[in-house]
Amino acid sequence: MAGRALAAIVSAGLSRFGKLEGFYAREIFAQAVKEALERCPNLDPKRDIKSIFVGHMMESTEHQGHTGPLVADWVGLNPAPAVRLESACASSGLALRFGIQAIMAGLADVVLVGGVEKQTHLATDDATEYLAMSADNFFEQWHGFTFPALFALMARAHMNEYKTRGEHLAMVAVKNHRNGAKNPKAHIQREITLEQAMASRIVASPLRLYDCSLISDGASCLILTEPGLAKRYTDNPVYIMGTGQASDTIGLYERSDFTSLRATVLAAREAYEMAGINPEDVDVAEVHDCFTIAEIMHYEDLGFCGKGEGGSFVESGATEIGGSVPVNTSGGLKAKGHPVGATGTAQAYEIYLQLTGQAERRQVQGAEVGLTHNLGGHGSTAVVHVYRSSG
Amino acid sequence: MEETASDRNSGEVYPTIENFYKFCGQGRLMAAKCDRCGRLFVPPRVLCPDCYSSNFKWLQLSGRGKLQTYSTIHVAPKAFAAQAPYVVGIVRLEDGVNLPGRVVLGKGQEAKIGMDLVVDFESPPVGGWPRWPRYLFKPA
Numbered sequence: 001m002a003g004r005a006l007a008a009i010v011s012a013g014l015s016r017f018g019k020l021e022g023f024y025a026r027e028i029f030a031q032a033v034k035e036a037l038e039r040c041p042n043l044d045p046k047r048d049i050k051s052i053f054v055g056h057m058m059e060s061t062e063h064q065g066h067t068g069p070l071v072a073d074w075v076g077l078n079p080a081p082a083v084r085l086e087s088a089c090a091s092s093g094l095a096l097r098f099g100i101q102a103i104m105a106g107l108a109d110v111v112l113v114g115g116v117e118k119q120t121h122l123a124t125d126d127a128t129e130y131l132a133m134s135a136d137n138f139f140e141q142w143h144g145f146t147f148p149a150l151f152a153l154m155a156r157a158h159m160n161e162y163k164t165r166g167e168h169l170a171m172v173a174v175k176n177h178r179n180g181a182k183n184p185k186a187h188i189q190r191e192i193t194l195e196q197a198m199a200s201r202i203v204a205s206p207l208r209l210y211d212c213s214l215i216s217d218g219a220s221c222l223i224l225t226e227p228g229l230a231k232r233y234t235d236n237p238v239y240i241m242g243t244g245q246a247s248d249t250i251g252l253y254e255r256s257d258f259t260s261l262r263a264t265v266l267a268a269r270e271a272y273e274m275a276g277i278n279p280e281d282v283d284v285a286e287v288h289d290c291f292t293i294a295e296i297m298h299y300e301d302l303g304f305c306g307k308g309e310g311g312s313f314v315e316s317g318a319t320e321i322g323g324s325v326p327v328n329t330s331g332g333l334k335a336k337g338h339p340v341g342a343t344g345t346a347q348a349y350e351i352y353l354q355l356t357g358q359a360e361r362r363q364v365q366g367a368e369v370g371l372t373h374n375l376g377g378h379g380s381t382a383v384v385h386v387y388r389s390s391g
Numbered sequence: 392m393e394e395t396a397s398d399r400n401s402g403e404v405y406p407t408i409e410n411f412y413k414f415c416g417q418g419r420l421m422a423a424k425c426d427r428c429g430r431l432f433v434p435p436r437v438l439c440p441d442c443y444s445s446n447f448k449w450l451q452l453s454g455r456g457k458l459q460t461y462s463t464i465h466v467a468p469k470a471f472a473a474q475a476p477y478v479v480g481i482v483r484l485e486d487g488v489n490l491p492g493r494v495v496l497g498k499g500q501e502a503k504i505g506m507d508l509v510v511d512f513e514s515p516p517v518g519g520w521p522r523w524p525r526y527l528f529k530p531a
Contacts, residue, residue: 125469128466128468129468132468139434139491140491142521143491143492143493143525143527144464144467144470144474144477144479144493145464145479146464146467148466149462149464149479153461153462153479153480154460155462156460156461157459157460160460160504201465202463203465204462204463204465207462251491252481252491253481253489253490253491254489258459
């Protein structure tokens with residue numbers, strides 16, 4: 001790997017994902033931070049943590065704003081500067097990127113980054129309306145487009161253009177549920193069959209219920225340090241080697257191609273170049289499977305397979321644990337769950353476990369290079385990170 | 392048909408989204424054409440993202456186009472629940488710009504990529520915000 005480390009992950013924490021009855025955002029975030037602190041006894045949080053970046057999309061659902069200082073208060077880190085970042089479902093992928101930037105700028109040497117979302121107190125149609133706010137309201141939601149429908153438009157275009165079939169979509173769901181069944185923190189820890197997935201009810205054709213990720217509560221966090229400081233806190237840090245981010249149109253309709261997400265292609269290119277790697281060097285990846293078709297498009301946009309080959313790529317087993325590039329070993333958004341603000345750093349949490357050999361029953365043997373891909377909305381934001389183990 | 396957006400003597404109609412929907416209320420699908428680079432915008436923009444001009448002319452479109460991709464929504468938001476299942480899609484207008492919208496089909500008609508559609512307009516919604524008249528698409 002040619003690049004130099006941008007930052008190191010010295011610890012990570014994740015709450016359970018799912019319906020966390022009676023717990024709200026600040027309390028769920030505290031659960032994730034507790035784990036990260038317990039994993040890192042050499043860290044004195046009040047002395048060492050210099051800055052906090054927290055991703056959180058739908059703060060208005062609790063009639064609560066000002067989430068930065070709120071979570072800083074609730075995890076005992078006042079007066080460290082704290083800020084909430086919002087970029088729809090990419091909010092904590094961006095928190096990670098801004099934490100790296102703070103370290104690289106020399107403004108802080110130890111940073112807490114993370115994300116949180118509370119969604120299950122909402123009725124499903126209210127939750128999906130909040131989520132749809134990441135698209136172009138005046139021309140999409142307000143005309144009756146739901147968030148699943150926007151990805152369904154991409155699925156229809158992909159199936160029309162290439163040999164992608166409903167079965168391929170279902171295979172993504174089956175794989176991710178198989179992985180989620182091995183993750184004790186996943187929202188749904190149950191395997192499903194291809195037949196079940198394909199017989200589930202249609203949400204927005206051609207997408208069915210099992211093509212959609214879950215509405216979950218949850219929080220995640222990482223403790224980042226300047227690379228040279230990492231060994232002070234752990235013998236086994238994970239180094240962040242590349243970061244990339246790009247934007248695209250807020251309306252899906254303004255794009256010339258509905259079968260690819262340009263922001264992903266550009267963010268990945270930036271992250272790969274910074275890390276000095278190629279897509280085939282990736283040993284394990286967490287990608288943004290908000291819908292099954294999205295995972296298939298990400299395989300192509302991240303360069304794991306050729307354009308239009310995403311369907312046959314999942315069919316080949318390449319993205320299973322044991323395949324050439326295991327994808328979403330955590331269960332992904334599909335089975336682990338999708339508390340939107342928490343998702344980006346939850347992906348990094350899984351890669352941290354994989355690259356430090358702590359992923360237990362879903363461990364990818366010998367994994368040294370990891371990748372996370374976090375999407376905001378229907379691809380108006382994409383953020384990609386590349387990681388390397390210290391081994 | 393052209394109307395000058397930036398000619399103050401004739402009463403300027405700014406190239407805003409609200410004005411776009413006001414035209415919908417008159418049964419007209421209007422685009423904004425950048426005076427400098429000539430790019431056509433639906434929805435209109437107040438600043439051309441290509442050349443940064445803020446001078447546009449309104450241009451009425453035929454509203455005819457072809458369906459690029461579509462989905463039938465079965466799980467609908469509250470405001471559209473009574474219409475479910477309904478079809479939404481992205482239409483490539485013959486003027487070369489895309490517009491998303493509902494596709495309202497007659498009995499026995501099925502959505503198909505490439506089908507010819509034409510724009511139509513609804514009355515303004517009774518409640519909620521914004522209260523703009525919506526456009527939609529029907530088979531041509």
